[in-house]
Amino acid sequence: MEERYDPKKVEPKWQTLWAEKNLYKTRFDETLKKFYCLEMFPYPSGKIHMGHVRNYAIGDVIARYRRMQGCNVLHPMGWDSFGMPAENAAIKHGVHPSKWTYENISYMKSQLNKLGLSYDWDREVTTCSPDYYRWNQWFFIKMLERDLAYRKSSYVNWCPSCETVLANEQVIDTKCWRCDSVVIQKELFQWFLRITRYADELLDACGRLTGWPEKVVLMQKNWIGKSFGVEVDFRVDGSGENIRIFTTRPDTLFGATFICLSPPHPLSQQLVQDKAGLEKITAQYGKADEKIGLFTGRYCVNPVNGEKIPIYVANFVLMEYGTGAIMSVPAHDQRDFDFAAKYGLPIRQVIAPESGQTQGSPLQEAYEEEGALVNSGDFTGTDSAAAREKIALYLENKGLGKKVVNYKLRDWGISRQRYWGTPIPVVYCDGCGIVAVPEKDLPVILPEDVKFTGKGGSPLLDSPSFLETACPACGGKARRETDTMDTFVDSSWYFVRYCFEKNDPGVGSKMRTMSPELRYWMPVDQYIGGVEHAVLHLLYSRFFTRVLRDLGLTECDEPFLNLLTQGMVIKDGSKMSKSKGNVVDPDYLIDRYGSDTSRLFSLFAAPPEKDLDWSDKGVEGAYRFLSRVWNVVFRNLDVLRAAVPAGRNPDVSALSEAGRGVLRKTHQTIKKVTSDIEKEYHFNTAIAALMELVNEVTGLENPAGEDRIALKAAVESTLLLLAPFTPHIAEELWEAIGNPPFIAARAWPGWDEELAREDEIELVVQVNGKLRGKLMVAFGLSDEELKKRALDDEKTAEWISGKSIRKVIVVKGRLVNIVVG
RNA sequence: GCCCGAGUGGCGGAAUUGGUAGACGCAAGGGACUUAAAAUCCCUCGCGGGAAACCGCGUGCCGGUUCGAGUCCGGCCUCGGGCACCA
Structure with missing residues (x-):
């Protein structure tokens, strides 16, 4: 065994041996x-x-x-x-x-x-x-x-200059990441998963x-965003058309003072005469910064009160959610409020915070909470929760609307106008239309004869060998899907x-x-x-x-x-990134300290779910710890190699004080490491416990007699516990002390509750909740005895003299609190 | 704006879930070894007072519950993360 810990010698050796034995190969075995x-x-x-x-x-x-x-x-x-x-x-x-x-x-x-x-x-x-x-x-x-799986028309980011589709992350501040052209929304037929x-x-x-x-x-x-609401039909005045809206607040139906259509809504095109104006709104569709709208010049009728209210096209109304049209209740929705304020539309309160009371007008902002209905015909006086139900039923009974459930979740668009992905296995045939590639013809393989220019859409469009095929249904000429x-x-x-x-x-x-x-x-x-x-x-x-x-x-x-x-790996206060120049290269780290150290530090510095603050000095600390483990083994090599049956517990009565301490700590550590892993994967505290054990073992100098067995048990346990964290050094030292490989295949150690137990406990004495003394007492004393010990203690006496004891609280085996007054 | 999560020494982080706040590590200071340095080992290390024993204060802030609060409750502040016109 080498005197100094050198991961460069240890780590490749075991990596090779593991690979040769295919040690981590998994076998399917249902038993x-x-x-x-x-x-x-x-x-x-x-x-x-x-x-x-x-x-x-x-x-x-x-x-x-x-x-x-x-x-x-x-x-x-x-x-x-x-x-x-x-x-x-x-x-x-x-x-x-x-x-x-x-x-x-x-x-x-x-x-x-x-x-x-x-x-x-x-x-x-x-x-x-x-x-x-x-x-x-x-x-x-x-x-x-x-x-x-189905096809429908949908919008993509399109760079008109590169003639290509852009992913969202390739659109930087509305411009193409490569050529800075303004990106437009282009409508394409694409595949979706339902x-x-x-x-x-x-x-x-x-x-x-x-x-x-x-x-x-x-x-x-x-x-997924599930919400419950109703769809209501508003008849367009002077036409047979209906506008169907979705709302989760039917209780505010009497407060609707206008209707907003999404720009792509079919009726927007139909109702608006001012096409240029509509164009402008459409250009701002989906922009979060400002709400803008356009009056269509038309009105529709509120089905519950027969009121005629104007129809607007508004950029903030989404086509993809609900019906693409909303009723606007400015008194009770902040967005509608902002819009109404901007275009001078009426605001009518229909929900009062407390029964019968409306807020002072003009309103400063929308009241979006629950309340009691006012100005709402037969429903006036009902509270909003009940009114939602009643009005929904009323609409259903009259055939004016129905209850519906809506989701934010959309179908998953999977089409990408790219080369390096799985070809979508369909063909387009002039005669048969869209035809799936039959199972027996799978896989549809990506062709190699393509050029990558970054322009003109998918490279697959320029691959005749890929593009041109026969229709599986009729055998005629067909074109492959290039998405x-x-x-x-x-x-x-x-x-x-x-x-x-x-x-x-x-x-x-x-x-x-x-x-x-x-x-x-x-x-x-x-x-x-x-x-x-x-x-x-x-x-x-x-x-x-x-x-x-x-x-x-x-x-x-x-x-x-x-x-x-x-969590993320952080250095100098921010996520590691090339642009910040705060990256740590794993190759460098492994070369300098070895992978055991790299692993150990990243497990020790923080619990796994939290962000990890990188520290070069901390890595050295991890390396120092492994060196200490190495040194303990090296210094005691003869004792550890001596023929002591592995796993035998030493005779406690024959141990020195230090030996007993090591044995106790060993069992405490096995327990602690096991529960830290088991409970929350808190490896940081598990490793801290191992460090404590190694510190304790280091204190056992030149062990003799039975202490040698305690030492061996401690070292073997340390290596077994360390094996999942730092597998190479664990294997090396395991072998060095005379065990056959592989420690990775050994059983996890167990602990003995009796051996882990302290002989004495530190009894904390409080007076009125303040710490006033600590005394060592034997383990297992009754509450009464603990109380007596605490009261008999000289230091305690100073704090309670001249006062009357009102109450004494004993926390089993830990603490006595004396309440005086 | 809405919804989560977190605030503990100089730093990363512990604290049996209501019972000794600061485990373990890093940094810092002191010492040993050395001609010297590195490495290693030992000691100190929350703040204030004190020569010391010891005392007071202390887990973002204010209040509450309790014999006892980092931990529970109410209200604020700050920082992270997610969603963001979803009607």
Whole structure:
């Protein structure tokens, strides 16, 4: 054994041995208790960053801990490898997205292995490989069959100069990120997945996501955004047309003083004569800064009171939500209030804060709360909650409206006018229209003969070999769909693919039916990743899992039983970023301190769910700790190697005071580390406990007799407890003290409650709640005895002399509080 | 604007969930070893007073409940995060 701890010698050695033995290979065995531990797979951008190190270190601790607990652990890794950066690299450097991506994967995989992460690489998933994305296509076809996939017209960001579609993040301050042209909204036919069909189920099931952070569940609920209201028809005066509006406040119906249409609403075009004016409003559609409107010149009739009210087109009314038209009640909605004030429209109060009382006029702002109805015909006097119900029923009975439920959640637009994604498997035939590619013809493979110019739309449009095909239905000439899928499709089910080995020859049938593997492994027991995916990725995955269930592939509704959202890695007060110049390069860190140190620090500096403040000095502290562990073993090598049966507890009566202290601390530490991991994955406090144990062991100099056994037990326990956190040094020292490899495959240690117990406790004495003394007393004294000890204490006496004791409170085995007056 | 979350030493963070505030680590100061430095080891380390024993104060602010509050309740302040014209 080397005298000094040198991770450069230790870490590659064990990485090689683990790989040679394929130590982390998972075997499907239904007789074992399974544990599926998953970290969000990375986009292969080139190199890993500290956020990955943290994420994967957390996951690796959990996976290794569960393995030592005897679980059959599935801990896979893969690559979310479709997406724009590869295509951008192609445009910029002329390298094919595929080459760029696979080179990145190869490098990043070596980085992950250098971190000592315990993945079963036989299950590696690469989403840009046809073996993977063929299933995207298969799912798409199945969804098409079930009317879960459909085409509709929708708007995209379009750069007129580059003639290309832009993602939202490529639109910077309304301009194209590359050429600075003003981006316009262009209408295209695109593919959508009908996630809204599952809106209610996804919402209801939120209540069962007990293993998720409440914050994330709440974000999901808000995103789905269910609300109850009514749709009401307002007849357009002097025409047979009706305007259907949606409101959640039918109780304010008598207060409607105008109607607003969304600019894209069909009636906007029909009713407005001033086309130039409409154009102007449309240009401002969806802009949050200012509310503007245009009077159509027409009126409609409020069905409950027959009143004629003007119809406006307003830029703030969304076409995508409700009916694209609203009734405006300026007295009770701040937006309508602002609009009415601007255009001089009447404001009529119909809800009074307290029965019968209206606020002074003119109103300063809208009153949006509950209250009692006024100026509301037969409904006057009713309170708003009841009125909502009564007016809704009244409308339904008269055939003027109906109760409806609305969601903020929209169907998921998956079309991307890009090359580097899964081709959407349909063709367009002049005779047959839209035809799905038959299953037997999957996968539809991305062609290689393409050029990347960054202009003129998708490169697939210039690939005749791809574009021109035969219609599967009639055999005639047909054109392929050139849109590819949103990469969120890829990541919505990758956890399912991990349940089979990469090269499993049977995967073709297993993916189509309920396979034992899927039934065994799903759902993911612990999912770990950044909170930035709190809504989209997690919601899409929940949706996909339900579709898979309905296709008969799985039995589970929810993909992720427990979710851990780790915090960001911060340095100098802000998130690490190239532009801030505060990035720490994992390669440098591993080279300088080793991966055990890198892992240890990122686990020690903060609990996983909180942001982690990076500190170069803190990393050195972590390294120092591992060196201390190394030194303890080195100094005591002879004692540790001596033939002492492993796992035998020392004879307590034969131990020195220090030896007893070490033994006690050992058992206390096993207990503490186990519960810190088990309870909240609070690795920081678990590591702190290990540091305390090592400090205690360091104090046991030149152990003799039975103390040597206490020392060995302490060191072995330390290494076992350390193994999930810093696997390399744990393996090395485990071997150094004479154990066969691998510590990673050993059982997690247990503790003995008796040995962990303190002989004496420190009794805290308070007088009137203030700390006045501490005394050491034997463990296990009765409350009465504790009380007596406290009252008998000299120091206590000083504080109570001359006063009468009113009450004495004893907290079992901890504290006595004497109340005097 | 609405909805969450968090405020504890010079810093990162602990605190058995109502019972010793500041574990562990970092930084800082002092000492040992060394010709010297690095490394390592030992000691001190919330603030104020005191030579010391000890005393007072202290978990963003104000109030409350309680024998006892970092922890519970009410009201404010500040900082993060999410949603943002969803009618």
